[in-house]
Amino acid sequence: MRAEDPSAVGAVRRLATELAEASGFGADRTGQIAVAVTEAVSNLVKHAVEGVAVVRPCPGAPSVIELVTLDRGPGMPDVARALRDGYSTSGTLGIGLGAIARISSHYDVYSVPGKGTTLVMRFADGDLPSLPPASGVTRPIGEEMVSGDAFAIATSGPATTVMVCDGLGHGPVAATASREAVELFLSSPDDEPTEILARLHRGLGHTRGGAAAVARVTTGSVTYAGLGNISGWIAHGDKRQGMISLPGITGHHGRRLRQYVYELDEQATVVLHSDGLTDRWNPATMPGLFARSPAVVAATLLREAGSRRDDACVVIVRSGHDR
Template identity: 65%
Template structure:
């Protein structure tokens, strides 16, 4: 598992954040894109990470619901939580954090519901996906364009997540927004 982020343009602080919880049975990750940029966005993302780390064993939709409630007194953000267990991914998202299951032949999108954690949103919902062998789970903020294609990046998804995440940031990340990308693989 690996993640990278960078702030918009010449900004010093990044409004996007991520965190992992690694247990013997699963790896769970949260990505939060705080609304806007700068200190207020970074504060919202840090709060989402803090809430996530308080309940490491919770299901993704329960974590998302707690983050949604916890960000109600601040700017809020787009948030996604994914848990990888053996041959499946459980995913819950609110807003425009993208979730993908990528492999050499292509990718499958995961469903994130419309809304803003902390402000607007429906009831959270978990979606389940099969995780093929050697696939990589990718979560990224909207600072990473959705047009990247595993087919146009030959050999990338056979590499370590520590290579995948920064390559996607470099190749698909724009400079007009904070950007964050996380890459995870299932355990063998």
């Protein structure tokens, strides 16, 4: 939801409250979430440029509620200072940030002066459960309410497997293909990436089809298989390396499927995204971003490289634990 009008504050608060109640959160915790969400979204409305708020069940941990806020400015020159109680500077998102961080079960923030801020807060009713070292975000084209892009995350021991599907076209028909891809992926996510992709290729024949890719990340390596124009990358420091997706349309046209194995070091981040993001993003222009949590990286990349002229999806995976 765009957070550029005061009405957005109440709308996002209601969504968060409904999610908390549906998840069985107690009244006290639900009230705390309402306070934190109100403060965070109010800051967007009052001080940010092109503010957006997302509230949802946390990917990979549906019992946890996640709030993501992002904007295009003005950014915070000193995040640590902004987290101190009582700090307030006109034109920044510092108001109340320390208080809402304490209410959350987990938070992370990335901010660059003049470019904007991404804030992720997660709320559990009790101890925060173990979270997968992966997250993603989607956004529909223009003013559409449904995205034709989708992703899914599965964990098994040290391995995290993710799938991205970009349904052909956009809107509800494209979303039908991507939702079917998610169901097919989750039916047996421990299969080899090529086996998963082959299952999608067979199963999407009655839909428009689309582009799809599967990546399995373990300590030290990523195994990747893609069909169509899903982009796969390995980011490290200020550099990145591309992974190979074969040409075709999942569900309709494609050559023999193959998977490729790439080495990962401890600081590497795996990025998958649809063509709703430009390939021209550069880690060097976003200093420190890839040290942040996967949810913050995904939302920030969507802001920096996403296009409003197409559905967009980006998923981030790390070989270590989420931060």
